[in-house]
Amino acid sequence: MYSVSMYETKDYPTDRGEKISFDRSLIPPCQAACPLHMEIREYVDLIAQGKVMEALRVIRNDNPFPSICAHVCTHPCENACRRSQVDKPIAIRALKRFAVEFGGDRMVQGEAETMRSERVAIVGSGPAGLACAYYLRKLGYPVTIFEAHSELGGMLRVGIPQYRLPREVLDTEVQRLIQMGVEIRRNTRVVSLDLLFGMGYKVIFLTLGAHQGLRMGVEGEESPGVVDGATFLREVNLGLKPSLGEKAAVVGGGNVAIDAARTALRLGTKRVVILYRRSRAEMPADPTEVEQALEEGVEVQFLVTPTKIKRANGHLSVTCMRMELGDPDAGGRRRPVPIKDSEFDEEFDTLVTAIGQAPQIPEDFHLRMGRGSTVQVDPATLTTNRAGVFAGGDAVTGPATVVEALAAGRQAALRIDDYLQHRYPLANKEVREGLAGDLLPKTLDMVKKTSRLEPQVLPPEARGKNFEPVELVYNWEAAINEARRCLRCGVGAEILFQDKCATCLTCLRVCPYNVPYLDEGGVIQIPADQCQACGICVTQCPAGAIVLRKPYDRRHVASELDHALRSAAESKFKPFIIGFCCQYGLFGTGALASLWRRAKAGIWIVPVLCVAKVEAEHILRAFEMGAEGVFIAGCGEQCAREKTAFWVSQQVEKVRKVLVQLGLASERVQMFNLYAGDEDPAHALDEFTEKIGGLYLASVIKQEVKS
């Protein structure tokens, strides 16, 4: 056809004829904070739409073991989340757990093909080793993992208690690696790297972890009844049942101390006391874990440190000293200072020291060591002083987090690939810019406050004696509502064509969040770090100069509409009705699905990501292609954005005016709320269909009469 419809011209030709159609989205703070740089905004958005399987696919793109992270990740993303400026950060880790469990991560098959001949040995099977094995297999290398213990997983297995990471989860991941063809040697301690090279391995990746508990350096530390936290957890996790007696003390304030204390309770110790030399604010352990430990009955004595341990009559007599907080140290935490003459004695059956761990690297490896007996590597390539030997994980960084280890494993795999293919190591280059900064008060005030939904946990009474996972997974409703809280940083609107902008100030007037402003040069600016991505200015801009930053968002409504119209054209049902429905919230799965089912033949639903993105032109397009009626169903009170319904009603009015001028009834365009509480959307829809059916019949009769 000769004419050029909006659907063809909307690929953004500028006056100069050049086309701009690439991704202009910015990296959100959560993604920037994640060591794996996961596409958090994307998968959270997919969960908000109820698309769990798609969300899982996005998660698996960047994370080899999402189910592990879903349980134990320290979520640096949540600490960076800008939602915390409004109320509380998004519960990203819990959402990932939801996606993993409901998206069917267990069903994902491990697949890999051997395309290379260079064999790689991975020493240690912690998160870094497993991740490296995963990515090397994906790259086609034959991989062998050497593990000193009887079970794979490193700290995941011997460090993290089962109530935090169920063993089935870990076993599934290991199984998947075996499926991918990773060769596994359990109970094999590597004593010489030369031997490995002699066996034909071209590259060795060392991930020995940091299993050696640090010593406190107090008198009597070698007494029987004193054990270090890492050893204690390892014994428990490998199936032994060490007894800590009736009353145990745990020294330290990190995650290992908390894990040891909670594990001790589960083994039947009556009283567990944590001795920590600073106050609660300085505790490095995860606050939620501390909270849960307290719920379970763990006692914590703050500002206390043991100075002497004496064993007598089968008990330990621990001399402790009280501390007070002094000036901040280099790390910013306040330094504990002993209070003079504050010593006191306390009796314990056992004492667990959990004040830190260090790697233990055999000297025979002949590696250059760094601070804290860690392996020294080039941070960009992870190479050590020996050719073909790479190292990563806790052995390099000292005790760190699972997600950092996974990131190190992935980095190692890529650098090993570079090394084996004789390539210059290519830095991971990110072309997109990051986004940071605080929301301005005028914007912040307008953002709807919705409280964070914490995933449910087992009640403390139910946790006491077993190792069942404490945290429960979200249900659909909770997960979707939590995901909808995302502010979607960095995918908002921008004026892509400043030469088109007539500076009419429409965007400035319609923005519910007061984001656009006129700069001193008289140019409208829409700051990316403030935009809430509601899309209202995009549909209102009279010059068509504003677009959403993601190409997908720009095309979404038009392409979904085209799809629906094509289906409608092929179906035999006439008349047909087009419904633009909000895909967010439970409508992706709940109300929308029931509309689908209940809808009488001839209703075609166009799922949109917020009805505010529907333009008057889209509605006209539906009529042009033969629709007898159009309805727009928004999520009403549930909407996470502001004023969306108002702007939809403006579009509806605009179209109605045209319809009336064409002699068509204005009721052909309707607006509903899918979630109006007392109003049943299905009922309203039924009425609407009936009316449209009547109008259609009337018009057919009129035609007949005319002819």
Add this chain to the structure above:
Amino acid sequence: MIVAQQKPLEEIRRLIAPYEKILILGCGTCMTVCGAGGEREVSFLHGALRVAQVKGGDGVHAFLEYTVKRQCDREFLDPLGDRVSEVDAILSLGCGVGVQVVAERFPDVPALPGVNTSFMGATEQGGVWDERCAACGDCRLAETAGICPITRCTKGILNGPCAGTKNGKCEANKDIDCAWVLIYKRLESLGQLDKIRRYYPPRNFRTIPRPRRLAGITSIDLGGSNG
């Protein structure tokens, strides 16, 4: 800014009825700002005309849409050359000036107006515009405290208020403020009430000799300007 309103759809349909291929030409300046003929309105009108064609069943047209930065300068119209040679008519959503420039630039193609050019005005609020200037060519705003009695007084009198002012409103329309009351109040607050005590002789009601032309210095080429 020039403010206009899109013509009713029926009128536009009547205008284009004799032609088959029509270029809907938007204007990216005033018409975009007043929401009568920017890129979005071009696209919306295009959609509406296509619906009309489907639902109304009369005549088959083919449409092309394009929006230029400003229709009142010929240079902006130049890139249209090829497109215009293919069409039977241009439906211009520019103001009256735009339509005429389009007509001059493309003498072989009929240029049809798609909007009713209304006045020169200011934005009252989003989507509402008020007339502010009549382009009388004889500005008195310095004497009337920046409030134009020609446009804002229904009678356009220079020595107001008239006897019809009541409670600060105009006798012709109770919703409209009496311009002269506004002028009085503002002069009072500026401490320039003496200005209202002066008598202004009647305006020159001689018809303005049209068309008017303004020549700025830069446009006068005297020749021999090298060196």
